[in-house]
Amino acid sequence: RMDTAELEDGSSSAACYDTGFGQNGTEKASLVMLVRNSELREALSSIRMIEDRFNRRFHYPWTFLNDKPFTDDFIKYTSGLASGPVEYAVVPEDNWSVPSHVNTTLMRAEMLRMAREDIIYGDSLSYRHMCRFNSGFIHNQEVMRKYDWYWRVEPGIQFYCDVDYDPFTFMRENKKVYGFVISMYEFKGTITTLWDKTRQFHLGNGDYNLCHFWSNFEIASLEFYRSEAYSTYFEFLDSTGGFFYERWGDAPVHSIGVGLFAPKDSIHHFADFGYSHPPCSRCPQDDESHTSGRCLCNRNKNFDTDSYSCLPRWWKVAGINRGTE
Ligand code: GDP
Ligand code: MN
Numbered sequence: 001r002m003d004t005a006e007l008e009d010g011s012s013s014a015a016c017y018d019t020g021f022g023q024n025g026t027e028k029a030s031l032v033m034l035v036r037n038s039e040l041r042e043a044l045s046s047i048r049m050i051e052d053r054f055n056r057r058f059h060y061p062w063t064f065l066n067d068k069p070f071t072d073d074f075i076k077y078t079s080g081l082a083s084g085p086v087e088y089a090v091v092p093e094d095n096w097s098v099p100s101h102v103n104t105t106l107m108r109a110e111m112l113r114m115a116r117e118d119i120i121y122g123d124s125l126s127y128r129h130m131c132r133f134n135s136g137f138i139h140n141q142e143v144m145r146k147y148d149w150y151w152r153v154e155p156g157i158q159f160y161c162d163v164d165y166d167p168f169t170f171m172r173e174n175k176k177v178y179g180f181v182i183s184m185y186e187f188k189g190t191i192t193t194l195w196d197k198t199r200q201f202h203l204g205n206g207d208y209n210l211c212h213f214w215s216n217f218e219i220a221s222l223e224f225y226r227s228e229a230y231s232t233y234f235e236f237l238d239s240t241g242g243f244f245y246e247r248w249g250d251a252p253v254h255s256i257g258v259g260l261f262a263p264k265d266s267i268h269h270f271a272d273f274g275y276s277h278p279p280c281s282r283c284p285q286d287d288e289s290h291t292s293g294r295c296l297c298n299r300n301k302n303f304d305t306d307s308y309s310c311l312p313r314w315w316k317v318a319g320i321n322r323g324t325e
Helices: 037-053 072-081 104-116 125-136 167-173 194-201 222-226 228-239 250-261 287-291 311-317
Strands: 029-034 062-066 086-090 149-152 178-180 183-185 211-213 218-221 267-269 275-277 280-282
Touching: 029 037, 029 125, 037 062, 037 072, 062 072, 072 086, 125 228, 125 250, 149 167, 167 218, 183 311, 194 228, 194 250, 211 250, 218 222, 222 228, 222 250, 228 250
Parallel strands: 029 062, 029 149, 062 086, 178 267
Antiparallel strands: 149 218, 178 218, 183 211, 275 280
């Protein structure tokens, strides 16, 4: 059904296929994966699961992003699994490089210090590019402009339950901005001054409890990320160099941004989704999801109630009386 010879390539970084079958979802939305060529196997596994559990009925497009050109093999195998159109794009250089206002000597010194202190990814420059990209640039990529919503998918995740409704439609109709599955505490050492900087930008009081939505899964409004409020916030954060001197994750940045600029009831926990991104999993707890075969996951492996989970705090804030979920 697809011919890689159709790749209208040449120098172009993006190629688009249209598989042209089935009934398509009706939202301006895409499944989006930022991924390295070396992660092909893990990417295929994620795509297979999201397709089987959801997208085979909706045929939403997949958008693959990379800081380097995708290999022919990557394109061949990933497009083979997608039930919707696929698009591949290379991230522009200035969305994936150290901005000139950053003092690279200081940055290198801080990276060495963080390595000595065993701070996770503390000495990785590419990880910093990735976090900054996901915080401030992904929603403005040329290939993303046509979309209002994205579902962020990472290589190597597991997706355990059928989703037989359109979550993008759900988000739009219920005026949701941000959807998540797992929430947890951030390592303080990666965001030492993020909250101070945030308060400089947006006068406010109180402390940050380090809770964030785990952004390797996100179903979110791209319009929100493109909004004046969020964009200005990102630009301010970027101007401080904190993505490089520290190691600010896109998860706390997105979470604080959503917390500050989106109404509380526009945040949605997809309690009906079963999901795993090592080392954490969560699984719907209600009997029906399991007896119907809708979900296939171990109900005891559920991060929701782990001591490191922020979901109990979320339930409190959102006024959710925890029943079966
Ligand atoms: P973790 O989930 O925080 O442990 O970080 P990952 O290594 O999974 O990276 C998060 C996401 O960014 C995944 O989708 C990766 O495939 C992607 N990613 C991370 N680093 C790079 C990189 O240097 N290049 C590209 N193209 N993708 C990256
Ligand atoms: Mn990951």
